[in-house]
Structure formats: C-alpha cells, structure tokens
Amino acid sequence: MPIPFIDLQAQRTRLGQPLEDAILKVVRSGAYIMGPEIGEFEKQLAAFGQAPFALSCGSGTEALVLPLMAWGIGPGDAVFCPSFTFAATAEAMPLVGASPVFVDIEPDTYNLDPQSLDAAIAQVKRDGKLTPRAVIAVDLFGQPADYPAIAEVARRHGLKLIADSAQGFGCTLDGRHPIHWADVATTSFFPAKPLGCYGDGGAVLSKDERLHDLLVSLRVHGQAVKSDIDGKTFEHDPKYLNVRIGMNSRMDTIQAAVLLQKLTIFADEIEARNRVADRYVQGLGDLVRTPRVIDGGVSVWAQYTIETPNRDGLAAALREQGVPSAVYYPIPIHKQGVYSVYPTAPGGLPVTEAKASQVISLPMHPYLTADDQDQVIAAVGAFVKTNR
Numbered sequence: 001m002p003i004p005f006i007d008l009q010a011q012r013t014r015l016g017q018p019l020e021d022a023i024l025k026v027v028r029s030g031a032y033i034m035g036p037e038i039g040e041f042e043k044q045l046a047a048f049g050q051a052p053f054a055l056s057c058g059s060g061t062e063a064l065v066l067p068l069m070a071w072g073i074g075p076g077d078a079v080f081c082p083s084f085t086f087a088a089t090a091e092a093m094p095l096v097g098a099s100p101v102f103v104d105i106e107p108d109t110y111n112l113d114p115q116s117l118d119a120a121i122a123q124v125k126r127d128g129k130l131t132p133r134a135v136i137a138v139d140l141f142g143q144p145a146d147y148p149a150i151a152e153v154a155r156r157h158g159l160k161l162i163a164d165s166a167q168g169f170g171c172t173l174d175g176r177h178p179i180h181w182a183d184v185a186t187t188s189f190f191p192a193k194p195l196g197c198y199g200d201g202g203a204v205l206s207k208d209e210r211l212h213d214l215l216v217s218l219r220v221h222g223q224a225v226k227s228d229i230d231g232k233t234f235e236h237d238p239k240y241l242n243v244r245i246g247m248n249s250r251m252d253t254i255q256a257a258v259l260l261q262k263l264t265i266f267a268d269e270i271e272a273r274n275r276v277a278d279r280y281v282q283g284l285g286d287l288v289r290t291p292r293v294i295d296g297g298v299s300v301w302a303q304y305t306i307e308t309p310n311r312d313g314l315a316a317a318l319r320e321q322g323v324p325s326a327v328y329y330p331i332p333i334h335k336q337g338v339y340s341v342y343p344t345a346p347g348g349l350p351v352t353e354a355k356a357s358q359v360i361s362l363p364m365h366p367y368l369t370a371d372d373q374d375q376v377i378a379a380v381g382a383f384v385k386t387n388r
C-alpha cells in the first residue's frame, strides 16, 4: 500500500455511520440551502475559534473577499500580504479592484515579517499612489503568524488586519486564536485542509456585530439585514430588498453537516498531528532543516515542510521508495505573470525567493502510522546522508 500524503479515508472510517447519517438527514430534509446545520455549525465554529461571530461562506477565497467588500476596499487601495502563500491570498485584492503589496517572510517560520511589513507600508505612504487599508497575515502550513508584532504594525498605521487561517484554523499563540489580534480570521474547508469538508466551503470569524451583519448581507446578494430594516415599514417582503452589491457565497447545508461531525474530533486530530510532527523532529532534526514554530505557538500542521538544496533529487528518491511529497510553493506569487505588476516591499523579497526553491513537504495527517512515518524518515535520511 502506498503511503498517503493526506489520508481522508482513515478519517471517514473513524467518523463512521454518524457522518453518513448526518449527510442523509440533509438529503431527506430538503433544506439544502441555509438549513439548520448552517447556524449550528457557525455557533460551534465561533466557539472553537474563540470568536463572538462566525459566518460560513462558499470558499476560503470568498471569505477573504467578503471583509474587503464590507470595509469598502477597492480601486486605489493597498492591502499588504505575503507572497509565499497560495494565490487566493493575493487574488482577493484584484477581485475587489484593490492592489496587493507583497511583503517578505521570516526565514524560520515562513510567516509575514513585521519589519518588511512596516517598511512596505511606509514606502506605499511615501509614494502616495495607493492608500494603505489592510494587512493579510497567513498562518502558512498551519502555524500562527507573529500576531502581536503584526497587529502592532497594522494598528500603528491605522490598517485592518485579516488572519488568513485557511491552512491554520485551530492554531493558537499563547493559547489564543488569531482572532484575538485580527479584525477578522478567515478559513477554508477545502477537503485537504486540517478542518475540511466534502467540497468547497469557507468561513469568516469576526468580533464586531455590525461587521458580521454586513457580511451576512454581502453573502446573499446584499440582502437587507436586521440593521437595514429595523424601525422601517415595507410594502413588500424586505427579504427581497437588496441594499448593497453582494454576491452568492452560501455554504451548502450538507457541508455544514459534514463539518459538525468533523469538529467533534478536530481537537484530537490537532494533537495527533503534533505527535506526528514531534516524531519527524526526532527522526530528521539532525539531518535536515525541520520547521520551527513561533514561541508559544501551536501549529495544526497543514503541511510538514523541510528544506533541502537538492529538492528535485529528494523528491525523486522518495518517489522511488513509494513516499509522496509536494512543493508548496515553487513560484512566489509576486513572480507569477499576472501578479508581477504589483508592488513589493523595499529591497524585494529575498527570503521568499530563497525558500521557494528549497521547501518540500512530507506526508502529514493525524492517521499517519508509526511504520509509515518510519519509512518516510528512513527514505529522507538515506538521501540526505548520501548527498551531503
């Protein structure tokens, strides 16, 4: 049996009949859109992520677009984000007409470098062509960004802060979830994410009721929400009153039913992922550069990423031994054609560019057996020892 890179079937087997019953219940209920599971899931997700409010939506990409729309961010505005991330982080800005400004990362955690961020904001202010509006920090590979430092920079410049926790939902820093520092935290339920569903889905966690209300409206075509209709009378059902330009970003009820089941084991899975990560350090820590988690941080280990100068050689050697690997991300976003027109921090992004050519991710999931992991460790070890 080949070693799976991520084993969703082991998780499905563990969840068993209740998972299938939950899906069938939605199928039989007919409440396919905004059924009761949606509200229940949002309540439980908010509790898990220590947020006053949670809004489910169509994807992790739309979860980033919705708050930008709510804050009226658009043409002429700058939003600062890392370039060492999945394209969706940066894509959210052009989708609302705004410009991403790419910032470098810390060499040890791969997350946004607060000093590069500060310098990039100062440069954009000096240039005067764009108006700085927000920062998107990414919890890359599952570990929390340096929120205390990033939030200090964002606050000092009067900018909103989004935590793009698509890969990191469930991660903590000193026991606190990213929403403690950020104005909103977003996530993705793409199946391969640590908390994934059986299709597309996403969520926006927030702590301001007015903002949450706006997000509720934007998610369904700018429909009038409580604050729009309170104290007013209408000739027609205000349900069909559309008071702002929004979109359709509803998550399917079936996905909420799946996620409610997955939430029951999510904390346990995070612990299991951390046991797997600890074992990798024991087996590989002396041979290759293994990931460093920020002090006080707990990663959810969406990926387990090591570094080697001979990445292609290692990938080929692993493949021969039946060990899958993946490269996240071989081309930084600012180096991709359509994104190369946007500004970067002063001095460019040397750390991002160096890391992009060296990183390689190994199998990581909560159900990785000791035997399989030993095979991965032995295969990496053998390659490194003979290719020093």
Ligand SMILES: Cc1ncc(COP(=O)(O)O)c(C=O)c1O
Residues within 6 Å of the ligand: 059, 060, 061, 062, 085, 086, 088, 089, 138, 164, 166, 167, 187, 188, 189, 190, 200, 201, 202
């Ligand atoms: C960092 C990051 N942001 C945003 C997204 C977008 O999520 P989705 O695929 O659900 O739109 C992803 C996932 O693919 C991601 O990894």
